[in-house]
Amino acid sequence: MKIDKFPAHVVSANHDQVNHFVDFIRRNYLAPPPPKEDEQKHNAKDHEIPPSVTALDEAGVKFETTKDSASLLNIEFNNGRLKIPNFVVDDWTETLFRNLIAFEQCHDTEKYISQFMFLMMCMIRTSKDADLLMNYGVLSSMLGSSKDLSILFKHISRDVGFGEPYYYFQTCANLNAYCNTRRHRWKAILKRDYFNTPWKIASTIAAIILLVLTFTQTVCSILSVPKT
Template sequence: MENDVAIEVEAMLEKAQPLFTTKCCCIYKVPHEIRRLNEDAYIPVIVSIGPLHHHGNSRLVTMEGHKQFYCQHFIQRSEASLSDLVSCLQQLEPQIRACYSEKIELTVDGLVKVIFIDCCFVIELFLRNYEGTTEDDLIFSKQWVWDLVSGDLILIENQVPLFVVEKIYNLAFASRLHGGGFPIFMRLASKRPLRNRGPLVLVGHTAFELVQAGLKFQVNKSSHCILDLEFEHGILKIPHIIVDDFTEVLLRNIVALEQCHYPRHHYITDYVYFLAQLVNSNKDANVLIKAGIIESMVCGNDTSVAKLFTDVDKNILVGNHNANYLQICNDLNAFYEHPCRTKIATLRRDYFTTPWKTATSIAGIVLLLLTVIQTVCSILQLRS
């Protein structure tokens, strides 16, 4: 009599399949040992492409409706019928499934639906960019949305097989390819919109470092707007600002509003970005507090002030980087990098940072001067 367990094991082994084969697999789930260092680097933020992130992430649900809207427009412009396009994917389903390193927990029909919507979305996205029909489009009209979408499209886990996208594209526009008005898909995909951000506003040195080089900070009393920064004759004037426990909430919400609603006018965002570069530590915050620029009412120490600006500045999606701030940054960097001021800053940093170092340095300088004087006197005596 045959063993029942042996029969069950034999039946189970008949259904066994390898996780993936190197010949077919091209879309991978990042191994735990790599992804644990920075989980967010591999997870889409706004849009899922392919089956690996199709479920389980609530923040990706909102874009699903927009993907379907794109899909609808793609079908309307397609020469092939919806039935023909879907049939094409149904025939390719085993090959599609074999492209993923993870086991796809979707039925045949479920996987076909996911791949179809996502392929149509990607093609329609590239077509709209190619044709320039982007004025009233959510993705293209909001720079921050485009930045998130474009970032998600490059993620290794957030992909559909290229051969499938090309197959759908070629089927949909068979008569318009090869001189008929549409480029091949690879050329279409390579025409990506550039991020028009202009020169980067970058202060290369913190407030403390600039003071070490001889710069002076003053309150800009001639203006009632916190955005009015002025730099002239080695003096950086910044309007007075009161920083309290509510300031972070206020700045975060204004920055969020600018990111979402004012794609070309990020005044507060640029202001925060500028101050975050100036104020990196308690030493930097203390410089602005002593100058009367910052009036700190934060519960904590000066580090809390520095942390406030650097925290608000984190994960800012887009910035306008206005010309006035850019000029000030360039002037500040040029001021610091002047050879004389660089040497002054080095001397102050290496020899005059503490009272003990200052006393030791002065004693050394006096001793050196006395030695020189004694040497000169000795030479003069010998000559006489």
């Protein structure tokens, strides 16, 4: 674990309450912004599982990323754009986050690392999900394959529990609501299947014009038929 990957003001911060070296590393992964007061009213039965990356992509969600490692856990979703800080996966990632999660599970502390990894596990369900995140620059992997990536996130977050505050449940609810809106899915299909290249745009416009002309001709033909 390289401490110099964190900004200097984070490492030099006052850590009087640090309980363990693992806790020191954990605290350097700054907690995401706390949920709003009305979001705290959710209880366990209302919590939602987020859609997979593939489902989000098919619904037209745009993925953005940043390489600011200090805010690794700060995931934002606004106006159809999901912003996830760049996550680098190497041979030590599983060991590191297993230890961080184990510390949270064994201590009465906010479990924001556990919640973050659970969110990533839910979104990265298959190798295709991992491939999409790598293509969008969200994941940078030094492992063998995208299948290894999806398996890694499943292993890290297996049988993980977490309590209040619930940092990402409102984000999950917003993602599900976006994916369940037909307008967003139709718009994504149109853009992906009919407007993704200049040739498809031209052929789609030509087809629309032909359809309009055919409809107009049909209407004119009906109107010109003499009444008996």
